Amino acid sequence: AQSVTQLDSHVSVSEGTPVLLRCNYSSSYSPSLFWYVQHPNKGLQLLLKYTSAATLVKGINGFEAEFKKSETSFHLTKPSAHMSDAAEYFCVVSGRDGATNKLIFGTGTLLAVQP
């Protein structure tokens, strides 16, 4: 079975400092992994996805994530936080439900950016 664990429920950074949001996954086969962002009372927007190509994945708004199979991790990073990055972030793994793939969501990490 597939699962995903977001290691921090809340992260606070200062504007201009690096962002690290941690995610570990469990999968019985080679997974697809995604990071989504959600601003308050909005839908989810895809930041980036990993689908067994390059292990370093670049996404929108300066975010990137590195797939590390040996550590079963897919941490999200950004070199310099902006106030507009304050939101909730979800790490997601694609899992199988019989013949269908479905997304399995982590519980989210709320990122606060201090001025």
Next chain:
Amino acid sequence: DGGITQSPKYLFRKEGQNVTLSCEQNLNHDAMYWYRQDPGQGLRLIYYSQIVNDFQKGDIAEGYSVSREKKESFPLTVTSAQKNPTAFYLCASSVGTGQTYEQYFGPGTRLTVT
């Protein structure tokens, strides 16, 4: 301008009433999904549909019903049997249900039942 629309944004109902949430997409996607979001619990799958006139229960289908009569529409009915219906509901769609397909999300409907 392609995307997913959900209406209304906020919905208030009295306990014991059924309510239907709308979801429309113009992305020409085959698959559509309904999720429920509660604070601190991430998203949980209610129902999904891979193709018109077909749908399957997700992880928390009790107290909900759906239909898929048209490719672009996937309405969700929250029935009076749902014990705790107050939540944020998100609709999504994808090209297919393969492992690599990402889902695109609508803006959500916040349902409050009193």
